[in-house]
Amino acid sequence: MPGYRFTQYIPPQTKEGADFDRLLQVLMQLLNITGGDVSEALNWLNNLDQRYQLTTDDYGIGDFIEDLKAKGYLKEDESAARLIMTPKSEMTIRRTAFEEIFGKLKKARPGNHKTGQSGQGDEHGTDLRSYQFGDAPEHIAVTESIRNAHINHGINDFQLLDSDLEVVETEFRAQTSTVLMIDISHSMILYGEDRITPAKKVAMALSEFIMRQYPKDTLDVIVFGNDAWQIQIKDLPYLQVGPYHTNTIAGLELAMDLLRRRKNPNKQILMITDGKPTCMKVGIKYYKNSFGIDRKILRKTLTLAVQCRKLKIPVTTFMIASDPYLQAFVREFTEANQGRAYYSNIDELGSFIFEDFQRNRRKTVR
Known part of the structure; x- marks a missing residue:
């Protein structure tokens, strides 16, 4: 019977293309871990290649680097004589995080809330x-x-x-305005456990998810250590932990200030942390206490939790720690805010945040 049979077109993939894509996936993970340091990530990639034979005689790391520059993933920083990431790399890291965490989600129409x-x-x-x-x-x-x-x-x-x-x-x-707070205090890399990389990865996945599925929503990302400041989504791959204490108060104050500027009634704060507040600013000086829970810092933190509650801003805390006295602080904070708390490990963080983000979008705060 004459006619045509239509099937899905699968473009042919050369061996060079397969090698490049495989190495690119590894490099994107390494760039996230190294905070966007291309030189360090490539050194790690070389070490992995020596140990696990990632390349072949026909396609080596040198060929891969040249392809990265030719395809627009890396460029030369002439002022510092080094390779740096391009916006294409930053977008690829976000999409990789999205696929890793939210890859099993069903497609939905943009803004379908x-x-x-x-x-x-x-x-x-x-x-x-x-x-x-x-x-x-x-x-x-x-x-x-x-x-x-x-x-x-x-x-x-x-x-x-x-x-x-x-x-x-x-x-x-309805639209939702979300502020994601990420703890970058030194404890996020203590005790041999990297907690900042999963936090960054979840933030990138959440931002990509919101831009794809809910383009009318807003997402602001802030980080808090001794102080708190807002960062852009494109800056997430470069985020690193510093020698900071945990000024949860500054983070909450900045989050509330950002949400006051949003006109829609649905607002929420998602806070990723692994510890208790240990720092606050009094005038121009820092008041710090890392030994246990300081009552002075605790009172101010709980006061802000109550203020958020009065402003109809629920705070959901994702605690990446299992110490009983830390969990006791989170319970007290959550009760004051009447929000929610999750005690998760780094592997479950993404699913917990997605679940809570979806849950809060389903209710309209009046």
């Missing part, structure tokens, strides 16, 4: 109602309205009146 409320929203529902003055013309159900006109006036005297019109009920799609 149901609130269970009907009204003059931006998404068509399934219910019909009579036309009311002020309804948008594009919401008129043409077929049903013409049918009503035939029934009410007959075919010979056809006319379409306001009373014949029906409109499709629409549903609201």
Whole structure:
């Protein structure tokens, strides 16, 4: 039987292409771990190649580096005579984190957040109602309205009146403003456990997820050590832990300030930390105490938790630590805020944050 059979086109992949893609995946992970230090990441890649034979005689690390520059992943920093990442690399790291953490999610329409409320929203529902003055013309159900006109006036005297019109009920799609707080105090790399890399990876995956699925939402990322400051999404791969104490107070104050500027009613704070607050600023000086839980710092932290509650801003704390006295602090903080807390390890962090982000988007704070 003559005709054509259509099948999925799978482009041929050369051996060189396969080698490049495989090495690229490894390099993206190393760049995340090294805080965007290309030289250190390539040194690690060389060490891994010597140990696990990642390359072949036909395609070596030198060939890979030349391809990275040719394809726009790396470029020369002439002022410092070194290789640096390009925006293409930064985007690739974010997408790699997204696929690793949220790769099993089902596709959804951008901004598809149901609130269970009907009204003059931006998404068509399934219910019909009579036309009311002020309804948008594009919401008129043409077929049903013409049918009503035939029934009410007959075919010979056809006319379409306001009373014949029906409109499709629409549903609201709420927006959510999220601030993600990441602890970069020194304890995030203590005791031989790297906690900052999973935190960065989750932040990049969450930002990529929001940009893909909920483009009307906002996500601000802040880091807190001795102080707190906002960073851009593109800066996440370069984030590193410093010799800092944990000034949770500064982080909460900055998060509240950012959320005050957002006009939509749905707001939340997601805080990733592995310890207790040990620092606060009094005037121009830092008040620090790393030995146990300081009552002066605790009182100020709990006061901010209550302020967030009064502003209808739930705080969800993701505690990457199992010490009982640290968990006791989180429970007290959560009770003051009436928010939520998760005691997770670094492997479960991504699923916990996604679950909580979705949960808070399903309710509208009034």
